[in-house]
Each structure stands twice: as C-alpha cells, then as structure tokens.
C-alpha cells in the first residue's frame with residue numbers, strides 16, 4: 160500500500176463539494192465520507208423522536224446513539240427539512256464532540272480517505288495532504304439545490320431556497336463550534352461558472368499538485 164492520501168473537501172451548502180468529493184474518491188480508489196449526512200441524521204433523529212431542535216441534550220443523545228442504520232434513508236436525509244435541522248444541531252458542541260472520533264478515525268484509516276463537510280481541513284483532518292474549499296455564489300448554489308429538490312418532487316420556491324442557503328451559510332460560518340472556514344492551506348475552488356465536469360477537472364488538478372508536493 161502506498162502512503163496515505165487524505166483529501167479534505169469543505170465548503171458551503173450546495174457548492175458541489177459532495178459531487179466533487181465522491182468523484183475524487185472514485186478516481187483515487189479511496190473510501191468516502193459525506194460528514195453532512197451525520198449531522199442530517201442527528202437533526203432528523205431529534206425531529207422523529209418528537210423533540211425540539213433547541214434541546215441540546217436531546218440532540219447530543221441522538222448523536223451518541225448514531226449508527227449506520229440511521230444513514231440509510233438518503234431521500235429523507237437529503238431533504239430540505241433535514242438540511243435545516245442539521246445546521247441547527249451542528250452548532251452544539253456536545254453533538255460535534257459525539258461525532259468527532261468516528262470522523263477522525265475514518266480520515267486516518269490506512270491508505271487514506273476523502274471526506275467532505277465544513278470542518279474537515281480545520282478540525283477533523285488538519286493533516287490532510289490535499290485540502291479544497293469549494294464554493295459558488297449563493298444564487299448559483301440555490302439554483303443547483305432547487306433543481307435537485309424540485310426534480311424529485313419537493314415543492315419549493317426559488318426565493319425560499321435562496322433564503323435557506325443564505326441563512327445556512329450565516330449559521331455555519333458564524334457559530335462558535337468548528338465554524339465553516341477555509342483552512343489556511345486549502346485551495347479555493349469557485350465553481351460558479353463551471354459545470355460538474357469542469358469542477359471535477361479543476362479539483363483533480365489541485366489534488367495532483369498536492370500529491371507532487373507531498374511525494375505521493
């Protein structure tokens with residue numbers, strides 16, 4: 160086995176970071192973790208138990224009990240409601256602490272891994288050899304997410320989608336616990352004017368440069 164390659168892909172909602180991260184994982188034959196799904200599962204778990212998203216202790220209890228069975232309903236977890244719930248519970252330090260070790264262990268497995276989220280390059284895997292911060296304008300991200308959700312039957316106005324995106328950016332970047340921020344050594348990838356293929360090509364070039372730098 161060659162030396163480990165950890166690829167950290169962070170960025171705001173609907174920037175395309177998950178699409179890029181999954182493609183990079185396939186390209187390099189690495190396991191992939193969408194860490195947003197963990198927070199989404201916690202938010203959905205609180206709602207399904209009839210709890211309040213304001214109840215930090217309840218959210219932490221759900222996070223501590225989380226296992227693979229809570230991650231299987233992809234349709235529900237990727238809904239608008241789940242995204243909103245996730246960003247509410249993600250601000251709780253107890254929730255983040257409960258999910259920390261699993262994510263760190265995933266990143267540090269032999270051979271390496273690809274993870275996407277908000278704090279991968281800063282908190283989960285600061286040692287990652289390749290770090291990307293993927294972004295796009297709020298309007299473009301809202302359009303992408305609107306197309307994704309309406310394409311599978313969710314009913315939502317574009318203006319509400321944009322307001323969701325802007326509110327989520329503010330909450331994720333403004334919280335005290337592991338806020339969304341570009342790591343100092345991350346490369347910014349603005350995909351506003353790129354289709355998926357162009358964004359992936361740009362991401363792959365960033366990773367290739369990192370591999371050369373690290374002799375991997």
Ligand SMILES: Nc1ncnc2c1ncn2[C@@H]1O[C@H](COP(=O)(O)OP(=O)(O)OP(=O)(O)O)[C@@H](O)[C@H]1O
Nearest residue numbers: 172173174175176177178195303307353354355358
């Ligand atoms: N460069 C792009 N051009 C057009 N559409 C894109 C692009 N990148 C991703 N998409 C589409 O936008 C939607 C959101 O992409 P994706 O789920 O990868 O974003 P994300 O940043 O991982 O979102 P999340 O906030 O859920 O983690 C998907 O439907 C995806 O196919």
Ligand SMILES: Nc1ccn([C@@H]2O[C@H](COP(=O)(O)O)[C@@H](O)[C@H]2O)c(=O)n1
Nearest residue numbers: 194195196198245246249276277278331
């Ligand atoms: N590493 C992470 C990943 C996600 N979050 C929070 O979860 C919300 C949903 O994430 P998506 O990537 O699926 O959109 C997100 O808005 C964050 O609040 C996080 O805090 N850290």
